[in-house]
Amino acid sequence: MLKLKGVTKVFNGTKIAVDHLDLDILEGEIFGFIGPNGAGKTTTLRMITGIISPTEGEITIGGHNIKADAISAKKQFTFVPDQSEIYDAVKGIDYLNFIADMYEVNIADRKERVERYTKLFQIDDALTQSVNSYSHGMRQKLMICGALLPNPKIFILDEPHVGLDPHSNKILKDLMKEHCANGGTVLFSSHVLEVVENLCHRVAIIHKGKLIACDTLEAVKHNSTSSLEEIFLEMTKDE
Amino acid sequence: MNKLLALTRIQLKDFFSKYTQQLNIKNKFLGKLMIFLPILILLPVIQIIKQLYDTFLLIGYPELIITYVYVGATMLAFFMAIPLVISIFFYSKDLSLIATLPVKEDTVVFSKLASVYVYLFGMGALLFGTSVVFYAFGDGFNLFYFLMGIVALLFLPVLPMIFATLVIMPFMAVIGGRSNRNMMVIIGNIVLLAVILGIQVVFTRVEMDPASLQKMVSQQDGLISLVGSKFPPSIWLTKMVRGSLLDTIWFLLLNLGFVVTLKLFAKRLYKNALLKYNQQSNTGKKGVIEYKQSSKKMLLIKRHLGIIIHNPTFLLNTVMTLFIPILLFGIYTAMGIMSLETLRNPMLEPFAIFIFIGIIVSPSIVGSLSATAITREGKAFWETRVLPISAEENISARIQTTILINGFATALLALGTFWILPLGALDILLAIVAAAAAIVCFATIDLIINIERPYLNWSNPTAAVKNNLNIMISLISRIVLGGIGYGLYKLIPDLSSRWMIGIFTILLLAVYVLGRKLVYGRYKQKFIDMNI
Numbered sequence: 001m002l003k004l005k006g007v008t009k010v011f012n013g014t015k016i017a018v019d020h021l022d023l024d025i026l027e028g029e030i031f032g033f034i035g036p037n038g039a040g041k042t043t044t045l046r047m048i049t050g051i052i053s054p055t056e057g058e059i060t061i062g063g064h065n066i067k068a069d070a071i072s073a074k075k076q077f078t079f080v081p082d083q084s085e086i087y088d089a090v091k092g093i094d095y096l097n098f099i100a101d102m103y104e105v106n107i108a109d110r111k112e113r114v115e116r117y118t119k120l121f122q123i124d125d126a127l128t129q130s131v132n133s134y135s136h137g138m139r140q141k142l143m144i145c146g147a148l149l150p151n152p153k154i155f156i157l158d159e160p161h162v163g164l165d166p167h168s169n170k171i172l173k174d175l176m177k178e179h180c181a182n183g184g185t186v187l188f189s190s191h192v193l194e195v196v197e198n199l200c201h202r203v204a205i206i207h208k209g210k211l212i213a214c215d216t217l218e219a220v221k222h223n224s225t226s227s228l229e230e231i232f233l234e235m236t237k238d239e
Numbered sequence: 240m241n242k243l244l245a246l247t248r249i250q251l252k253d254f255f256s257k258y259t260q261q262l263n264i265k266n267k268f269l270g271k272l273m274i275f276l277p278i279l280i281l282l283p284v285i286q287i288i289k290q291l292y293d294t295f296l297l298i299g300y301p302e303l304i305i306t307y308v309y310v311g312a313t314m315l316a317f318f319m320a321i322p323l324v325i326s327i328f329f330y331s332k333d334l335s336l337i338a339t340l341p342v343k344e345d346t347v348v349f350s351k352l353a354s355v356y357v358y359l360f361g362m363g364a365l366l367f368g369t370s371v372v373f374y375a376f377g378d379g380f381n382l383f384y385f386l387m388g389i390v391a392l393l394f395l396p397v398l399p400m401i402f403a404t405l406v407i408m409p410f411m412a413v414i415g416g417r418s419n420r421n422m423m424v425i426i427g428n429i430v431l432l433a434v435i436l437g438i439q440v441v442f443t444r445v446e447m448d449p450a451s452l453q454k455m456v457s458q459q460d461g462l463i464s465l466v467g468s469k470f471p472p473s474i475w476l477t478k479m480v481r482g483s484l485l486d487t488i489w490f491l492l493l494n495l496g497f498v499v500t501l502k503l504f505a506k507r508l509y510k511n512a513l514l515k516y517n518q519q520s521n522t523g524k525k526g527v528i529e530y531k532q533s534s535k536k537m538l539l540i541k542r543h544l545g546i547i548i549h550n551p552t553f554l555l556n557t558v559m560t561l562f563i564p565i566l567l568f569g570i571y572t573a574m575g576i577m578s579l580e581t582l583r584n585p586m587l588e589p590f591a592i593f594i595f596i597g598i599i600v601s602p603s604i605v606g607s608l609s610a611t612a613i614t615r616e617g618k619a620f621w622e623t624r625v626l627p628i629s630a631e632e633n634i635s636a637r638i639q640t641t642i643l644i645n646g647f648a649t650a651l652l653a654l655g656t657f658w659i660l661p662l663g664a665l666d667i668l669l670a671i672v673a674a675a676a677a678i679v680c681f682a683t684i685d686l687i688i689n690i691e692r693p694y695l696n697w698s699n700p701t702a703a704v705k706n707n708l709n710i711m712i713s714l715i716s717r718i719v720l721g722g723i724g725y726g727l728y729k730l731i732p733d734l735s736s737r738w739m740i741g742i743f744t745i746l747l748l749a750v751y752v753l754g755r756k757l758v759y760g761r762y763k764q765k766f767i768d769m770n771i
Binding site: 046051071079083088101102 | 241242244245246248249250252253254256332333334335336338339340341342343510514696
């Protein structure tokens with residue numbers, strides 16, 4: 001479903017943020033992307049979603065190259081970034097309608113999905129208010145609702161659990177599972193290893209721009225009784 | 240909804256909502272009314288257009304108003320478009336969102352230009368629209384002229400906007416992720432100011448010189464060609480408004496050509512400029528770590544200075560407002576309107592001290608730095624609130640920062656001008672005391688305005704220092720004080736200039752004492768209670 005082949009990102013000709021990354025994310029799986037701060041997680045997600053271009057390598061989403069066939073590739077996914085920088089002077093409903101228009105969601109579906117997701121995340125009462133009156137958590141919920149609205153094949157999220165209350169975190173986890181049960185794919189980065197451990201079918205660990213592990217949880221743990229946190233700390237420990 | 244329309248719609252909604260929110264007006268109706276605020280600022284320009292029209296009518300060529308204002312408005316629109324294009328394409332926070340959406344590159348470029356178009360159309364409506372109204376209504380209402388004028392107005396922003404985009408985008412692609420981006424905004428804005436002032440000067444000169452116009456009129460249809468010779472579309476447009484089909488076709492084809500050109504280059508511009516420019520960069524440079532101890536007050540002043548210096552919009556705004564008299568003098572000298580000799584004219588000698596004070600006090604009059612001292616901090620305002628410093632220290636550091644900047648500007652202007660004007664040592668001393676009184680007075684009372692109206696939730700720095708209503712309230716306070724001073728001058732006829740300045744200085748000091756009492760009294764509590 002999502003393939004990265006030799007993806008590299010070099011900033012200013014010297015700083016290697018992501019170094020020859022190979023990933024193959026399958027249809028119907030929840031894929032966790034973990035790594036320490038500055039490891040290259042966000043840069044990788046920004047390359048996958050077309051925000052920045054890779055210096056080297058190829059990214060294909062649902063068989064479409066993000067560079068050569070950008071629009072077809074972008075129709076396959078929606079993205080929730082780590083920073084909630086959206087049009088903040090408009091009303092919440094204006095933002096959701098905008099996203100629905102971009103992904104050509106018909107009126108009946110958009111009404112049904114907006115009502116469902118905003119009620120689940122308890123922001124339905126705030127939809128007629130300006131986004132800049134929202135708290136950080138509410139903005140995050142609005143963006144998640146917007147990303148779920150087109151019912152994409154791949155749901156990509158960068159640190160989605162930051163800023164969400166426990167209730168909303170639970171709902172998000174349930175929605176991720178539901179999305180995969182319906183044949184969709186979820187790719188998300190996180191620092192909350194407990195969530196990754198309980199939710200993901202497979203995980204990738206990135207450290208200093210390089211992929212140091214990519215497998216099922218059991219395989220990453222080498223069938224040991226250690227927690228993912230212990231394994232992660234061991235793997236990303238600097239000599 | 241069509242993707243182009245949806246993208247354009249949300250950007251325009253965001254643009255207009257931000258504009259009214261930037262004005263920081265709590266009343267909804269008043270907020271909407273404030274959209275028309277620029278009309279007030281442009282009233283003098285409308286007056287100039289009226290006088291210009293009367294001049295052209297007098298010489299029998301009223302249509303020249305269309306040619307003339309179209310050339311001026313197009314130039315102005317071009318230079319206004321430069322910072323707007325830079326701001327909307329390169330400083331906008333929505334690119335990360337837009338880049339992930341399944342939309343074509345030209346859709347992104349055209350939708351982003353929609354808000355530039357609306358902005359330029361607003362300016363065009365005030366300038367060119369006024370000239371159309373004068374022309375169509377001038378000698379009995381002519382519906383055809385009026386309708387064609389509206390068509391011309393609708394097309395007015397297209398050429399300058401697309402031309403500016405085609406110039407800016409490749410340039411920004413070249414400078415890419417380097418730090419020069421801030422410099423570009425500063426240069427663009429300086430050019431804009433120079434052009435605005437230049438156009439004003441050109442208008443004034445034409446208005447003042449009907450004899451030279453009369454001379455040009457002697458040629459058959461030569462006047463339009465002469466005025467429009469440097470910019471042929473203005474000739475086509477003027478003739479289009481008068482009903483020439485051929486010129487209408489030329490004019491429309493030209494506009495269409497620009498749109499098609501932009502569409503052809505849109506993909507390249509998006510990828511090479513927009514996307515490349517917005518790449519996250521990490522220089523990885525390591526600086527020197529220093530451990531120094533400073534006083535709290537010094538640190539706070541350095542912090543406030545740093546907020547201005549490290550933000551290109553704040554820095555540009557501060558520099559431009561502080562040195563407006565020098566900029567004006569430079570431009571007027573370049574246009575041949577004014578020279579050093581003008582200031583040395585013996586006729587001006589009795590007013591020399593007033594001119595000198597006017598020059599050196601101008602940074603405090605137009606600077607209004609304290610009126611946005613809290614606003615400039617934006618969402619980072621909480622930082623000083625949690626530090627172990629008193630509200631007095633927090634407030635006084637802001638006032639002292641303004642005093643420091645304005646004092647520096649005043650000192651520079653005084654050093655640069657005292658030798659030009661015929662002034663004695665006592666005059667200079669008196670002027671410096673008056674300037675010092677003005678600096679402390681305005682720095683203090685402006686902070687009261689900012690405590691009253693903090694407005695911290697801005698999303699772009701221009702909103703914090705330019706569109707904020709605080710600036711206008713602050714300027715009104717100068718007009719009121721100036722009015723009181725002028726009233727005194729009129730009430731006491733035989734007062735010498737030195738006495739006059741002495742009394743005015745006492746007035747400023749009295750306002751300062753009152754302002755200080757307020758700011759460290761009632762407004763200190765308001766500052767403490769301020770909601771973030």
